[in-house]
Amino acid sequence: MLTFIQQLLNGLTIGSFYAFVALGYSLIYAILKLINFAHGDLFGLGAYVGYTVFVYAFGVIGGALGLWGLLAVGFAAAALATAGAGLVIERVAYRPIYPIGRLPAVVSALGMAIFLSNLIMAVWGPRYLAYQESFIPTGFWQIGEFRIRILQVLILVSALVLLGILYFVVEKTTFGAAIRAAALDRETAALMGIDFLKVIRFAFAMGPALGAIAGVFVGMYYRQINFTMGWVYGLKAFTATIMGGIGNIPGAMVGGILLGLLEAMTAGYISAAWKDVFVFAALMLMLIFRPTGLLGEKVAEKV
Amino acid sequence: MRLLGKRPTWLYKQPVRWAFLAATIALLLSFPFWASRYWIDVGFYVGLYALLGLGLNVILGEVGLFNLGHAAFWALGAYTTAILNVRLGIPTLALLPLSALVAGGCAWLISSPIIHLRGDYLCIVTIALGEIVRLVLINNPAGLTGGPNGVIGIARPVFLGHVIRTPLDFYFLVWAMVALCAFALRQLQRSRIGRAWNYIREDEIAAEAMGVDVRSLKLLAFVLGAALAGLAGNIFAAKMRMVSPDSFTFMESCLMFCIVLLGGMGSIPGTILGAALVVLFPEIFRPVAQYRLLFFGLALAATMYFRPGGLWPRRRAVEFTAGRAARP
Amino acid sequence: MRNDIVLETQGITKRFRGLVAVDRFDIAVRAFTIHSLIGPNGAGKTTVFNVITGIYRPEEGKVLFQGQVLNGLKPHEILARGIARTFQNPRLFKNMTCLENTMAGQHAHGRAGFWSSILRLPHQRREEKKIQEQAGEWLHRLGLWPFRHELARNIPYGCQKLLELARALAAQPKVLLLDEPTCGLNESEKATMMNFIEGLPKEGITVLLVEHNMNVVMGLSDLITVMNYGKKIAEGTPEEIYNNPVVVEAYLGRGESNVVKSG
Numbered sequence: 028m029l030t031f032i033q034q035l036l037n038g039l040t041i042g043s044f045y046a047f048v049a050l051g052y053s054l055i056y057a058i059l060k061l062i063n064f065a066h067g068d069l070f071g072l073g074a075y076v077g078y079t080v081f082v083y084a085f086g087v088i089g090g091a092l093g094l095w096g097l098l099a100v101g102f103a104a105a106a107l108a109t110a111g112a113g114l115v116i117e118r119v120a121y122r123p124i125y126p127i128g129r130l131p132a133v134v135s136a137l138g139m140a141i142f143l144s145n146l147i148m149a150v151w152g153p154r155y156l157a158y159q160e161s162f163i164p165t166g167f168w169q170i171g172e173f174r175i176r177i178l179q180v181l182i183l184v185s186a187l188v189l190l191g192i193l194y195f196v197v198e199k200t201t202f203g204a205a206i207r208a209a210a211l212d213r214e215t216a217a218l219m220g221i222d223f224l225k226v227i228r229f230a231f232a233m234g235p236a237l238g239a240i241a242g243v244f245v246g247m248y249y250r251q252i253n254f255t256m257g258w259v260y261g262l263k264a265f266t267a268t269i270m271g272g273i274g275n276i277p278g279a280m281v282g283g284i285l286l287g288l289l290e291a292m293t294a295g296y297i298s299a300a301w302k303d304v305f306v307f308a309a310l311m312l313m314l315i316f317r318p319t320g321l322l323g324e325k326v327a328e329k330v
Numbered sequence: 331m332r333l334l335g336k337r338p339t340w341l342y343k344q345p346v347r348w349a350f351l352a353a354t355i356a357l358l359l360s361f362p363f364w365a366s367r368y369w370i371d372v373g374f375y376v377g378l379y380a381l382l383g384l385g386l387n388v389i390l391g392e393v394g395l396f397n398l399g400h401a402a403f404w405a406l407g408a409y410t411t412a413i414l415n416v417r418l419g420i421p422t423l424a425l426l427p428l429s430a431l432v433a434g435g436c437a438w439l440i441s442s443p444i445i446h447l448r449g450d451y452l453c454i455v456t457i458a459l460g461e462i463v464r465l466v467l468i469n470n471p472a473g474l475t476g477g478p479n480g481v482i483g484i485a486r487p488v489f490l491g492h493v494i495r496t497p498l499d500f501y502f503l504v505w506a507m508v509a510l511c512a513f514a515l516r517q518l519q520r521s522r523i524g525r526a527w528n529y530i531r532e533d534e535i536a537a538e539a540m541g542v543d544v545r546s547l548k549l550l551a552f553v554l555g556a557a558l559a560g561l562a563g564n565i566f567a568a569k570m571r572m573v574s575p576d577s578f579t580f581m582e583s584c585l586m587f588c589i590v591l592l593g594g595m596g597s598i599p600g601t602i603l604g605a606a607l608v609v610l611f612p613e614i615f616r617p618v619a620q621y622r623l624l625f626f627g628l629a630l631a632a633t634m635y636f637r638p639g640g641l642w643p644r645r646r647a648v649e650f651t652a653g654r655a656a657r658p
Numbered sequence: 659m660r661n662d663i664v665l666e667t668q669g670i671t672k673r674f675r676g677l678v679a680v681d682r683f684d685i686a687v688r689a690f691t692i693h694s695l696i697g698p699n700g701a702g703k704t705t706v707f708n709v710i711t712g713i714y715r716p717e718e719g720k721v722l723f724q725g726q727v728l729n730g731l732k733p734h735e736i737l738a739r740g741i742a743r744t745f746q747n748p749r750l751f752k753n754m755t756c757l758e759n760t761m762a763g764q765h766a767h768g769r770a771g772f773w774s775s776i777l778r779l780p781h782q783r784r785e786e787k788k789i790q791e792q793a794g795e796w797l798h799r800l801g802l803w804p805f806r807h808e809l810a811r812n813i814p815y816g817c818q819k820l821l822e823l824a825r826a827l828a829a830q831p832k833v834l835l836l837d838e839p840t841c842g843l844n845e846s847e848k849a850t851m852m853n854f855i856e857g858l859p860k861e862g863i864t865v866l867l868v869e870h871n872m873n874v875v876m877g878l879s880d881l882i883t884v885m886n887y888g889k890k891i892a893e894g895t896p897e898e899i900y901n902n903p904v905v906v907e908a909y910l911g912r913g914e915s916n917v918v919k920s921g
Binding site: 056062119120123124127128129130131132134135137138139140141143145146148149273301303304307310311 | 461587
């Protein structure tokens with residue numbers, strides 16, 4: 028029972044990371060039908076920017092605003108910087124190439140992924156960097172045998188709140204309707220006066236920003252970051268996106284959490300070494316039997 | 331075609347094409363006799379990636395199936411050679427066809443249930459497949475794959491009593507395979523099978539409505555492409571004399587994907603050029619070793635912007651006018 | 659009378675998530691005739707084509723071709739039996755030459771396999787030559803020969819429609835399904851297309867035609883079937899359909915029948 032609850036909590040935490048990152052993939056895929064391979068590395072960039080802010084601004088901001096103030100500044104800086112990077116990449120590497128065709132766009136996205144991870148390595152070096160304890164909320168609650176870290180609760184709550192807000196924006200507001208319309212049919216949406224560029228910019232700012240928040244959380248949770256982390260989390264998060272049904276916001280959330288749970292449970296009960304094999308095998312089975320994902324709708328192709 | 335800019339037509343006259351081919355072959359044959367050992371090795375890797383690229387070109391370039399896990403089949407070929415040679419002592423060269431067979435067979439088993447998936451879904455499945463193969467190799471099932479350290483001590487291949495050991499030997503081995511495969515694939519391109527592959531790439535539904543057995547032909551392409559990767563795996567294992575999971579990462583699959591698109595989808599000379607670029611790029615940028623992949627990423631995006639059809643696209647109209655035209 | 663029916667559907671029904679696109683639809687096409695299928699937009703005509711050619715599986719009903727059931731066959735198997743089609747918006751192989759596009763029709767009749775293609779065995783060479791010649795002949799007949807080495811996407815729209823027809827004919831079909839062959843063509847192209855279609859039954863090709871242009875339909879058809887909301891609402895010779903009040907109503911709504919007659 029103890030294992031189960033611990034793994035449940037771990038799974039939910041990891042699942043939240045995936046959900047955060049999955050959203051970025053899902054938003055951009057829904058609108059552009061492009062797998063943004065650079066998204067995982069934007070997430071990595073977020074972790075590094077957060078780290079830098081914490082290390083260099085620790086004395087100044089930490090002194091003035093305390094730990095929580097420092098955290099707020101760190102998250103905001105990471106989110107803003109990464110959103111900016113997302114917008115730049117969209118402008119430079121996708122917008123000129125997207126009209127040419129989908130395959131060139133995929134290659135360009137791969138190029139950007141390679142570029143970003145190597146940029147991170149060039150700037151911060153190839154070695155692991157450690158998030159120090161001084162800028163991580165280390166408290167926990169002890170309930171009987173269980174230990175719940177405040178950080179875990181923080182991660183879960185922020186995932187729920189931020190994704191809830193995003194869901195509200197996309198499903199209930201006028202701008203959200205514009206996003207959904209653009210996702211359904213770009214040309215008709217443009218004819219109806221929807222500013223497609225604005226929708227794209229939203230996706231390329233929002234997705235990476237959420238990814239960056241996850242990046243900082245991952246740094247705090249595991250205490251260390253590396254320039255290859257973008258690829259690892261990116262792939263898992265993309266798996267989550269597909270599992271939930273691509274282009275579907277609650278789907279990305281559900282897919283992320285499910286994937287996190289699957290991973291934690293396999294690690295806890297079967298074998299930690301084989302957990303990723305299970306995850307990817309589950310993805311393959313899912314695609315064979317329900318290719319549109321758990322929450323995706325089945326659409327007949329129009330001929 | 332207009333997008334790619336105007337080119338002088340004399341370039342595509344038949345004698346010019348033959349002369350160009352002859353010059354390329356002459357260059358490739360003479361290269362190891364005036365280049366240093368180091369550059370002969372580089373030449374070997376160009377050939378190896380050309381072989382891998384040609385395999386992926388069948389799947390991605392000819393049929394348009396997004397395969398981002400091609401390294402998995404390369405790994406299957408390499409590990410087949412390594413395990414059977416080290417455990418059972420089967421000669422390395424004899425394992426060349428067997429490696430292709432195992433890689434192709436596995437490709438058939440794996441792709442049968444997923445081949446109907448379209449575009450990005452297939453792309454994700456193949457990425458997952460590549461990861462599964464790599465992780466299984468690391469996890470050392472039944473002590474066969476040697477875990478993260480891999481398998482060591484693969485015997486050198488022996489060809490008609492001659493031990494293939496020097497960079498020069500391997501250079502010729504790999505390029506002989508490239509030449510053989512390029513020739514066979516060229517013949518296929520000009521047959522009803524090659525055309526049917528292209529019909530599928532251009533419009534799957536129209537192809538099916540025109541009598542193309544889409545499923546079987548997609549499977550054929552997948553198996554053939556994987557088998558070529560299996561060949562490359564065998565040669566790679568023989569050259570390194572060891573295999574380990576580190577060699578078969580997602581990055582390798584990405585590079586192969588880029589080779590095909592840099593060169594031009596469905597273009598055999600383009601694929602070989604793409605392989606040369608991908609291998610030579612880091613060599614040329616060795617002075618700025620730390621930043622070379624950074625530039626590589628930028629170069630990929632830039633190439634797709636300036637030449638979205640690839641650097642050396644296949645020119646069908648020219649092929650027909652320069653070669654045999656139909657005269658009823 | 660019945661035994662010269664070459665293509666027949668019996669009560670086919672196709673639903674899309676509750677929407678009934680084709681509702682217990684019957685049609686019987688007699689050999690060596692031009693049979694038109696007309697109806698307002700969204701009546702389900704193209705869906706009938708997609709069911710016959712195996713792209714959609716019908717929920718109910720049977721498709722019979724020369725007395726054999728086609729249900730469950732894949733599109734490529736149906737083509738090999740002798741039913742070819744064109745699409746409403748040309749679905750050409752855009753980055754391939756016109757000659758290669760036309761050669762596609764011959765694919766199902768080719769036999770050359772993997773190894774004989776690699777080795778260019780004599781029988782493969784002979785077959786290739788035959789395929790090219792056949793394709794070239796259709797290009798000639800449709801006036802597309804000058805474009806044979808052009809990529810399909812670079813030729814004018816009217817020629818693309820003709821090329822699709824050439825591709826379908828190269829498959830040597832017994833029945834040809836044409837989905838709006840004159841849509842988007844100018845008057846002279848339209849005339850070329852009509853003349854050509856008119857001659858097909860004499861060459862042993864039965865035509866099932868979906869068309870919006872009433873001049874084309876009335877001029878070419880031996881028999882016309884009218885459908886609306888997925889159902890057959892009328893059938894008869896052009897004369898009968900022209901004077902059928904149900905048809906006029908389906909097209910124009912109640913009480914407007916005089917408009918169609920004066921137009």
